Amino acid sequence: MSKANRSRPAPSRGKGPRTARLGELLREVVAEELKRIDDPRLELVSITSVDVDADLNRAIVHYDSLAGEAGDAEILEAFTARRVRLQAAVGRQIHARKTPILQFRPDEVIRQAERIEQILRQERREAAPDPDGNDAGPA
16 A cells, blocks of 8 residues: 555545535535525525535435424425526536536434434433432332
């Protein structure tokens, strides 16, 4: 193994350095463009990450919102209506030979982490002693 290969950082989440850099750039561009879009359905939406395929043909834009799963249908509808505008903004700003086609999905990683946190909070509440000094466990 050459010295150059050993000093190179490992790609994150199985992505190559090129796709990882492009994914981060796309995340920034889409997030900035969302600020300019006047659509109330997208006001509470955050772009959490963008995964770009190895061919740079498609990019999956992961989002999260304060509306949670209940707002997904409405948010996806808004993204579908605004996809052309977002795609054009990406094309203008990334200066690449081809612009990946954007697809939008809720960020399941964040939602799973929230579910785990909720379960842990519930477990802590159930395990906590009663303020009167009684055991909170089942009788």
